[in-house]
Amino acid sequence: MDFKIRLGQKEDMQAVFNLITELAVFEKEPDAVEITVTDLVRDGFSETPKFKVFVAEQEQNIIGIALFYERFSTWKGRTIHLEDLIVTKSKQKIGAGKALYKAVLKHANDNNFNRVAWEVIDWNTNAIDFYKSTGATYLNDWSVVQMNKENLAKFIQNN
Numbered sequence: 001m002d003f004k005i006r007l008g009q010k011e012d013m014q015a016v017f018n019l020i021t022e023l024a025v026f027e028k029e030p031d032a033v034e035i036t037v038t039d040l041v042r043d044g045f046s047e048t049p050k051f052k053v054f055v056a057e058q059e060q061n062i063i064g065i066a067l068f069y070e071r072f073s074t075w076k077g078r079t080i081h082l083e084d085l086i087v088t089k090s091k092q093k094i095g096a097g098k099a100l101y102k103a104v105l106k107h108a109n110d111n112n113f114n115r116v117a118w119e120v121i122d123w124n125t126n127a128i129d130f131y132k133s134t135g136a137t138y139l140n141d142w143s144v145v146q147m148n149k150e151n152l153a154k155f156i157q158n159n
Contacts (some may be wrong), residue, residue: 002094003058003094005103007054008062016040017036019064021033026089052067052069064085064088064091064096064097064100066086066100068081068082068104080108080116080117082104082117
């Protein structure tokens with residue numbers, strides 16, 4: 001393994017942002033990223049951070065990230081939501097994704113979380129197959145529901 005996994009720092013947020021943008025392009029939503037590097041620094045490194053991020057670093061370059069945060073389940077209690085697991089395209093297949101995934105799962109296990117959950121886009125069969133191979137349960141009878149900022153404002157205004 002010629003890369004290392006470590007917790008991300010403020011100075012890593014430009015590279016984290018670049019990987020988030022790369023993922024948006026991969027998922028065919030190149031204009032969907034609304035956050036900025038400033039948002040990542042503020043929200044990840046304030047007195048009450050909103051997320052943690054592991055980075056995969058190779059030769060002083062960040063080649064992958066696993067960004068996650070704590071949430072609470074009414075059925076399970078303390079859980080982690082893995083928001084994104086990203087490895088830059090040119091560095092895929094070297095084990096960085098699996099190492100980042102393992103770092104998040106180890107963090108959850110070591111800190112007594114009861115579950116780790118995430119979404120995966122249905123056409124990303126490589127990711128789905130990988131997750132299943134690790135013992136994760138793929139819940140194909142559940143759907144993700146979201147309300148964007150514009151529709152949230154409309155709902156509040158009209159109800």
